[in-house]
Each structure stands twice: as structure tokens, then as C-alpha cells.
Amino acid sequence: MVLRVSEMKTAAQIEFGDFQTPLDLAIEICALLRREGLKPEVIIEPTFGLGAFLVAAAEAFPAARLRGFEINADYLQATRQALRDAKVSNRCELRLQDFFTFDWDTEFRSMTGSILLLGNPPWVTNAAVARLNGSNLPIKENFLGFRGIEARTGKSNFDISEWMLIRLLCALRGKPATLAMLCKTATARKLLRYAWQNDGRIAGASLYRIDVKKHFNASVDACLLLAHIGSSGPTEAAVFASLQARKPFSHLGIIESETANIFSTSGGAHAPSRVSVGAPPTEQASARSTVCGKRSMKDCGEAPQSAREARALPRRTCNRTALVADIRTYSRLKHLEGRCPYQWRSGLKHDCASVMELLPNPDGTFSNKLKERVRIERDYLYPLLKCTDLSKGNSNPTRFVLVTQKRVGEDTRPIARQAPQTWDYLNAHAEYFQARKSPIYKNGAPFALFGVGDYSFAPWKVAVSGLHRHPRFGLVGPQGERPVFFDDTCYFLSFAEEREARAVAEILNTPHCLDFLASLMFPDSKRPVTVELLRRLNLSAIAQDAGLAGLWKSIQPLDGQGSESKEGGISLTRD
Numbered sequence: 001m002v003l004r005v006s007e008m009k010t011a012a013q014i015e016f017g018d019f020q021t022p023l024d025l026a027i028e029i030c031a032l033l034r035r036e037g038l039k040p041e042v043i044i045e046p047t048f049g050l051g052a053f054l055v056a057a058a059e060a061f062p063a064a065r066l067r068g069f070e071i072n073a074d075y076l077q078a079t080r081q082a083l084r085d086a087k088v089s090n091r092c093e094l095r096l097q098d099f100f101t102f103d104w105d106t107e108f109r110s111m112t113g114s115i116l117l118l119g120n121p122p123w124v125t126n127a128a129v130a131r132l133n134g135s136n137l138p139i140k141e142n143f144l145g146f147r148g149i150e151a152r153t154g155k156s157n158f159d160i161s162e163w164m165l166i167r168l169l170c171a172l173r174g175k176p177a178t179l180a181m182l183c184k185t186a187t188a189r190k191l192l193r194y195a196w197q198n199d200g201r202i203a204g205a206s207l208y209r210i211d212v213k214k215h216f217n218a219s220v221d222a223c224l225l226l227a228h229i230g231s232s233g234p235t236e237a238a239v240f241a242s243l244q245a246r247k248p249f250s251h252l253g254i255i256e257s258e259t260a261n262i263f264s265t266s267g268g269a270h271a272p273s274r275v276s277v278g279a280p281p282t283e284q285a286s287a288r289s290t291v292c293g294k295r296s297m298k299d300c301g302e303a304p305q306s307a308r309e310a311r312a313l314p315r316r317t318c319n320r321t322a323l324v325a326d327i328r329t330y331s332r333l334k335h336l337e338g339r340c341p342y343q344w345r346s347g348l349k350h351d352c353a354s355v356m357e358l359l360p361n362p363d364g365t366f367s368n369k370l371k372e373r374v375r376i377e378r379d380y381l382y383p384l385l386k387c388t389d390l391s392k393g394n395s396n397p398t399r400f401v402l403v404t405q406k407r408v409g410e411d412t413r414p415i416a417r418q419a420p421q422t423w424d425y426l427n428a429h430a431e432y433f434q435a436r437k438s439p440i441y442k443n444g445a446p447f448a449l450f451g452v453g454d455y456s457f458a459p460w461k462v463a464v465s466g467l468h469r470h471p472r473f474g475l476v477g478p479q480g481e482r483p484v485f486f487d488d489t490c491y492f493l494s495f496a497e498e499r500e501a502r503a504v505a506e507i508l509n510t511p512h513c514l515d516f517l518a519s520l521m522f523p524d525s526k527r528p529v530t531v532e533l534l535r536r537l538n539l540s541a542i543a544q545d546a547g548l549a550g551l552w553k554s555i556q557p558l559d560g561q562g563s564e565s566k567e568g569g570i571s572l573t574r575d
């Protein structure tokens, strides 16, 4: 019996990341491993569930011994039966075991023969488990010890499978083995990056995309991560479109870069560490590893320390490295990398779209998302574009947004005098603002915003969606004297003059720039385009390559200083 995602409704299933692999997919994966020439003597399934991988692997590798671990007692019984039915139970040893309390170091140290780690670890994040008040987590400091700002921005959030895979890699300590794990594509990247940055002895790695909709009825981006461990190889991995594909469509890899932010959202491990996971265990590490029953990686010697320590180390000492989606294209175009001379901004954040976003009616009233007809002054209303508008090339807004502040922290009470209907409308919907979950609004002025400043009121903008895979930079001018705003799914540059904005948009939309950006971007990320990536665009070099050097020169200040342009009291500052 295979549990499908659509049937999984209970909190326990969510907490335990219970997405069982269908047997046909497990068989297909084992066939690929055979095609790759694998001949494992020991196969380990660290969270075997209903045992699809154990059944498939027992069939595909008839000489192998199999060891499986699982926390769910019902699954243990079901898998025992499935292995008996397949007449392979004499080669299989199953154990009811919590992954987090198992001594993986001792398990691997005593192991002989070629090892295959095969499976599909839980699909759940620490934040989701925490929301359910669940306990299926590594020790709390590992994810709750992050500082407030990181919790607020979501940087402390990580996948349980990421933690588990790093744990297994650390416990192997460079011992020859093959890792073949189904996981989110982002998790695979984070594991590889962690290994490459910490001498994880990855001899070679590849990612095979999985049709998650078909096999799991879910809509995440997942892959089979295949990594051969034991010696250090190139820091790049071939990416295949499917399990059947014979040729990779790209190679992701790690690069050193002056401008890359190693903690960018483009795929950084949540807890990278500088210690070598490939190093043989020291006396000290061996001694510590005997206490692996503790639910903490730090007890395993070579693993990441507490989140706070692990996070601090690379920030102080690590080279500036970053993962790129297409290392070959990146290598060809890396001269286009630098520091963007303009400051990229995020759009307006209000977390109250139902009240703040309004559609105009012919009679001069507005409709909000609560389907209410609203009569308010126009003083605080500004045209609004969203990421979908930008991705479609639409720069003519049809909706408005209420902008209650000109800068973060500004007192909102003057609205009462200047626009009493607006003030009444806001107060009549105060409960929607009070229900905003983000802690950034705590103790702020009523109806406060984020992502607002002088730059928001500049007349000309060049904007891009953060959520779409194919970036398109839109030139956006004022609408009837009003500057256009963007929501917080967009990024933009501000300009006082149309001429400069137009030139920059042209340079950003050249194939040279878009190809370079594509080489850095991971399309399956929630936000494929980030401010960190945009900051790495060297507009001068891009213009040069694209034959637009003259255009670029024409917008450089004559005095050569080039740091500031002003218009209408708005100061637009370059970095």
C-alpha cells in the first residue's frame, strides 16, 4: 500500500514529512543506480516508511544486505510483511528508530563493504514542525537559536531532510559510499554546497529531476541526488531533466566571487561549517561521537555546531562563494559580474492586501478585496504594479495602494486631518492590521508599512518580478503625476529622469544580461530573482558586451563623480 500526498491530512503525517515513494519510482531509481554501475554490498534506508526503496533495492541488488530505520511502528510492521512477501527478509534488518537519536557515527565506522545510502527523508521544515508544536526535530538550539531578524526573514527555516543528509555526510567522514536520496532540489543543492565548502569528499554528483506531480501529487521541485563520497572531485554537479535523460542540461556548481553573498537565498545551507567532514575522526571527535544519542549535530564532532556558532564561523572566515545554476555559462560570462552601481529596492510591504489594495470604479469610489465599496480621498492612493504585471510586460497599473507613510516609522496620525475619509476607512479595518503576523509591525505606528522611502516616490523606475523564472525589466513612468508603487514581490531601481531609466532598462534587458542572470538563478526557488543577484550585475561591463557602451557613457555624470542625481526634492543615490 502506498500513501499518496492527497490522502495525507493528519498533523502527524505533516510533522513526519510523510510522502511515501511509490514502488514504481523506487524501481526506476534502482534501475538508474544499476545503469550507473553501482554494486553495493550494504544498503541503508535511514527512514524507510512503507519500504518501497527496500523492496526495490533488494530486487535490483540481490547480493546486498539491507538495513532500514523508521520511527513509525505501523510502517515497521507493514515493511516487514512487504519484505517477507518479496522473499528477501533474510537479507534485511529493520529497526524501529528515531533518526535524531541514532548513533550514525558508530554505525558507519564499523561498516565494511561498499555502502549505498538510499531513501527519501521527511518532507517537512523545522518551522512547519514547530507550528504544529511537534517534536520531530533535531535539538532546538539548531534552529531556534537564530536571532530575531533571521527568524523574521525566514533565514532560520530549514528542511529536516537537509539536516538529516548533512548528518549522514558528517557521520561518514569521507568513508567511500554512495548517497542516492530523493529530496527537494533546493535541499540537494544545500547539501552539495555544504559538502563542497567543508571537504565533504564528494567525488562526483548529479541531480535527476523527478515528476513530483505524477509520483507524489505534490507541487514542489524535487530530484534524485546522487553523490559519490570518498574523495574530493570537481565542485560541480550535472543536472538531468529526468531519470531517463542521458545528457545533463546544465551543471550547477560553486564559484568564488567577490560580490557573491554566501548567505544569499540562491541556495545556502542553513548551517555551513568550516570544519572538514572528510577528515578522519580525531580521538576527541571519536569520544564525542559516543554521545550521539543526544539530538544535536554538535555532539557528533565534525557536524555543524549550534546554529549560532555555525552561522558565525563562515561569516567571519569563509571565502565569498556562491552556488550558480549553470557553471559553464557563468564561466563564459563572469566578466559581467560586479557591483551594480544603483541601489536595488524591494517593493512595498503591508501584509494587508484586502484593505490596502483598491480597484477604481467609474463613479469615483473604490472596491477593496473584501468586496466593499469605499469612498476615500486620493491623497494617499498610488498606482500599484504586481509581479505578474511586470512578468507580462504590463506597466499600466489598474489598481491602487494606500501608502500611509513616506518613510518607515513616520507618524500616521496626520492622515486624520489631511484625509479624514481615509483615516476612518483605515480605523474601520484596524482589526486586519492588528492581525498581521509579522513582528516587524509590533510597536509601530498604526497602519505602518515597510519598504517605503524617498526612493519610492521617484517618478521613474526600472522594475522586475522576484517570483518569475524569466526576468523581464520593465520601464515604469508616473501615472498622471503619481509615481507607481510595486508590491514586495518586486525589485526596482529609482530614477529622477526618464532618459537614465530608459537606458538602464535597455541594458538590463539585453541577452547578455539575461543569460548571465539565468546562469546564477535557480528557477525552482520561491524567489528566483533576489536582490543579492541583482546587485551582482555590472551594468558597465554588460553595456560594453552588448554594444551599448555609448549609451552607458551617455548617462554617466559629466563631473565623473556619479554618486547622486536629484529631481523634485527626491535624492536618488547610487551605491
Ligand SMILES: C[S@@+](CC[C@H](N)C(=O)[O-])C[C@H]1O[C@@H](n2cnc3c(N)ncnc32)[C@H](O)[C@@H]1O
Pocket: 016, 017, 018, 019, 020, 021, 022, 046, 047, 048, 049, 050, 051, 052, 053, 069, 070, 071, 072, 075, 097, 098, 099, 100, 119, 120, 121, 122, 123, 136
Ligand atoms: C518522505 S517519507 C519517505 C519514506 C520512505 N523513505 C520512502 O521513500 O517511501 C519520510 C519517512 O520518514 C519517517 N520519519 C520521519 N521522521 C523520522 C525520524 N525522526 N526518524 C526516523 N524516521 C522518520 C516517516 O515516518 C516517513 O516514513
